[in-house]
Amino acid sequence: MIRLVTPLLTALGFGFVFVCILWPGQRRLLRDLPLVIFLSLGFGFGISSLLFFLWLLAFGRAGSAFAIFELSLLLILSAFAVLFRRRKTRFLPVATETVQARHAGSKLEWIFNWMGAIIFLVTLLAAVRAFLWFVRGDLNGGWDAWGIWNLRAKFLFLGGSHWRDAFSAEGSLSHTDYPLLLPASVARAWSYVGSDAPLAPILIGALFTTATAGLLLSSLSILRGRSQGLLAATVLLATPFFIVLGTAQYADVPLGFFMLSTLVLLCLHESVAEEGGSMLALAGASAGLAAWTKNEGVLFLVCLLLGHLSLAPDRRNLRPQVRQLLPFVAGLAPVLLVLAYFKLHFAGHNDLFSSLTAALKMLGRIARWRVVARAFADQLLHFGGWVAPVTPFLALYVLLAGVAKPMSNSLKICLRAVSLTALGYFFVYIVAPVPLDWLLETSLNRVLVQLWPSTLFLVFVATNPFHKERGKPPGNC
């Protein structure tokens, strides 16, 4: 167990150091600590998986030398982060709390916060118990865990210098084009332990599930007040399929985490009126890690860029929009370079896209549009495995609370990115050259879980709170 804790803590350490270095100097780290820790979890797995892959490329196998290298690097980076942070904050005034006024709330606010906290705790306990129950019944995870993600991890860890067999065309290995954040994270943990213990992917799944809920709670608490954060996190943890998928050891929950963290960082960047764009760089890195997690992350990244560029009123104003993207691109580029190398040298063909001609042919089949539209509409009501559909109540809440106007630019970008990604998923189903019913049945609920944390974030950040809470006006992210 201790051997397993070491790689997880080291990963968290990498994430923490990375976030600390880029966290704006005018924001107090201690005050944002819960948010920083949840962000660090995701970034940590992202960074350490990249390091693991680069190590395999350079040395062929990862043994104890890799662990020593990682621990040494972490020590050096930690020392650098302390010095860098101290220097960064020395000359900068700490921002006054523009995001959320921290004065004593009204009695009603106090009651709402306590009620929210109690309901959240009940939901959390149920989620933890359910997580353990599902894990006991399926130690090796679902089909995609042993068919794709953990299988690839086994090749990376047990394959030694033959780790490239993970992408072999000899067998019937499926989805060899999928990126490696999850398999490399699992293989890395196994390389510390020295065996392919099933507990490693289970713990990684648990940490991503926890971090997603924690990130939603802590970010909304900063941006919109604690009751909104508690409400959103309660809805997420009460989504049965989110918990089930967390235990399945699939990459959908990690991808959902990186989508959410990208949106959170974009919103925080604007809300703290940050200078220098280091929060944007973090958002860029997060979007890159989404692409390094699953192919859908690439679509999300493209939609995010389109969402940003769509803010330009005309083509002449495109240049300033592109210039604003520079810090984002700086954070994104290193991850994207590794992903590009992987795609060019290892990835097999994508089974959802054969050729442009075939895709156009599929687009012309009206029956497919009908089937996909019906499936999406059905999921809108029955998504998540709830006892009763929750989306109509959420929609009613948005209607009654009202969407804030004027909306901040970050929020507009986030809304457009998530909507475009959902639209992109719709079209992928239309053009995919595989049996449509099977594809919808086996994946639609999963891809919607990827967007669920981000959707909840947008719902609760964009609308007025259900009771008057002292804080920044909604919509100003």
Next chain:
Amino acid sequence: MQVNLRSFLRVAAVASVLVVGLLSSGRLLRLTHQPSLLDGDNLYLARFEDVKSALPQRGVVCYMPNPDGSFEAKKHYFLAQYALAPLVLRPSADCDTLLADFPAGPAPDFILSQQFVLLKDFGNGVLLLRRNTGQ
């Protein structure tokens, strides 16, 4: 009055979301009071423990599942691949060494015909075969 009604409806909408959430959590909790499901996949994977020592650690070995082409047979291939990775399993019969996997019952007669020779029966429907070269 209108404003009050609106805030009341807003709180009611949130309360409805929370009630549905709590009901869903309640259902999850009720589920956990049932005994855990039997981990069939784990049992399936355990069937390959003994054969590992008789196979090369890496490379390619042919794999023959139940020839009915069913969903279960496909699932068994991927489970066997997971159990034996980093060895690559090729789902065909054109290698010298062949792993036959028939969890539901005895191997069909044609497997042990003139084409293949049984090297070892590991039990539970796991057989290691060699192509019959006539030597």
